[in-house]
Amino acid sequence: MADGRVTIVDLARETGVSVSSVSVALRGDPGVSEATRSRVLAAAERLGYRADRRARGLREQRPRVIGVTFWLHQTFHAALVDELYAAARPSGYDLVLSGTTADRPVAEAVESLQHERCGAMILISPDITRNRLARLRGHLPTVVVGSDVKARGVDLVRADDDLGMDLLVRHLVELGHERIAFVDGGDAVMSGSRRTGYERAMAAHGLTDGIDLVGGYPTEDAGVRAAHELVARPRRRRPTAVLMHNDMAAVGMLLTLRGLGVDVPGEMSVAGYDDTRIAGLATIALTTVSQDPRTLATESLGRAVARIEGSAADPRPLVVAPRLVVRSTTGPSPRGR
């Protein structure tokens, strides 16, 4: 071919066999002799043939591609995508990624995937209204992972934020804390469920009076700000422990407290959420909650595949239990001593 594209026709010409047989041989289907199959494979190798996925998808009845949207700058999303790739490999489906950024909203990412004609889509913590989600679901099987948006017919796979928050609060209560603040994620996607999870957990431990909600957002800056805010308070109104919406914000909080001379965890305990890589770093050693990205990924991929292959079951949300990861930013309450 003049333009370098090698097609199945070239292989047919090369091996002196029909196009259909080449197709059969390449896919490993029965119906062709071992001799011709190996000749075809050899030719494919020699010419550097790559099947055209577009043509294949066009012809095949069932789609073999699953679309994934994720926020490019969220480390936890990257971890999930990583696990999704691993989960997709044995499933026979390909993944098509569509990233989300400040000026590329979920709607645009989704639109792009629709043009790709994937058979289903997995949205990672999408910032999307229930309405849009429902409309989307009308066109395509949709799995939302790590979010609490609910819409008819949409599969939902998420970690149990109530439980996660309860694990953290319980852990701190056992260490003698009573005034446990929470810096929330503002209008970020998981913000609401973590906030209510915090409130419920506090109530469940009889600490309704200790509830101390501080406004934030899901990045490091929020932690920096909130730290200054807490330290500026009179000592008796200062919490002895502070939970953060995610690890990024927790890192901001932790470093700022250290910088201001506040002993962590001696004077104040700090905990994050997500167990991202930085939390495990020796000098950070952040107590946090792991959302089990592997399970989240395999389950959401499984659901997407099931939908494509025709499961009509009414979707029930899957709630995955998170796991407390205790490191060294939490310790006994200074009050308790």
Next chain:
Amino acid sequence: MADGRVTIVDLARETGVSVSSVSVALRGDPGVSEATRSRVLAAAERLGYRADRRARGLREQRPRVIGVTFWLHQTFHAALVDELYAAARPSGYDLVLSGTTADRPVAEAVESLQHERCGAMILISPDITRNRLARLRGHLPTVVVGSDVKARGVDLVRADDDLGMDLLVRHLVELGHERIAFVDGGDAVMSGSRRTGYERAMAAHGLTDGIDLVGGYPTEDAGVRAAHELVARPRRRRPTAVLMHNDMAAVGMLLTLRGLGVDVPGEMSVAGYDDTRIAGLATIALTTVSQDPRTLATESLGRAVARIEGSAADPRPLVVAPRLVVRSTTGPSPRGR
């Protein structure tokens, strides 16, 4: 349609015009009256039509898609992809992402993009041998960004590491430093060029004797380790400043030094590379070098587009000048006082 897929044929039936006219109308080409165009567009809107990119790509002579490989867990790569999306928008080309992880090597990511039949690919700091790259280039126009792998016919867009390292060394020299160590990136992609950049810069400032190379790798841990190593040295063999392969490693170094009671920058200055988001964080405030991801992105996309549109010009590497970003982890040398 039974399976919910809306095609151009449905629109033709709906509006009572031919398929070809619908196609023309949708693309906004001349050759159809305003009346029918608006009828077609209305029908498309009403039925929720999305053009099938696979079919379009199959038919069109020129590909409209550019593939991008990037390392999922590298924040700097995410920043580049972000800018690539922005650059692609006005160009009329679509981006297809293919992520790289610990068990999904560049080769696999590239293979996946080849099946997609994109017209060109942009590899972000790919961990790939010159041979494989050359072979790939034989099939597809290829742009490598942020790396120093050279191969015939491959466009190369990278930041000038020599200059970047020189900016850092000069900055430190002006602050009175003479013993400036460098913790390298091990076998990471940009490692080599930054290391030699460091050595050249030291030599250029007459500090050949101050060269102090410490083995590392491109993650936070490396910084933690190297910090312990440096602090364990006898005081007179300790550098007064240390450059790190990237920001992640620098953060590990910085936090560990602080944790060990070393005053930064009072006792030791620390600098990173990449100017990722965490470097700008108030409590980190890392001196670093910005690689100008916007320029890197627009230039590499431009090259990819030019190749697709037929430029046969012999590729000359584009070297983008980096910019020193001074924050507060660098200060006067303690020796100089």
Next chain:
DNA sequence: TATCAAACCTAGAACGTTCCGGTTAGGGTG
């Protein structure tokens, strides 16, 4: 020798789109 089945192979339609080469209708021009 005719028949049958299995094994191997092939022709051609289809997928949803673009694009080339028409055809038609309507309106000037001479």
Next chain:
DNA sequence: CACCCTAACCGGAACGTTCTAGGTTTGATA
């Protein structure tokens, strides 16, 4: 009236694959 022009539209081939329905061997069996 014949002629041509243009705007608007249409039919059908093509892109690279899969898939269905069929065709041709081969060799064994009746």
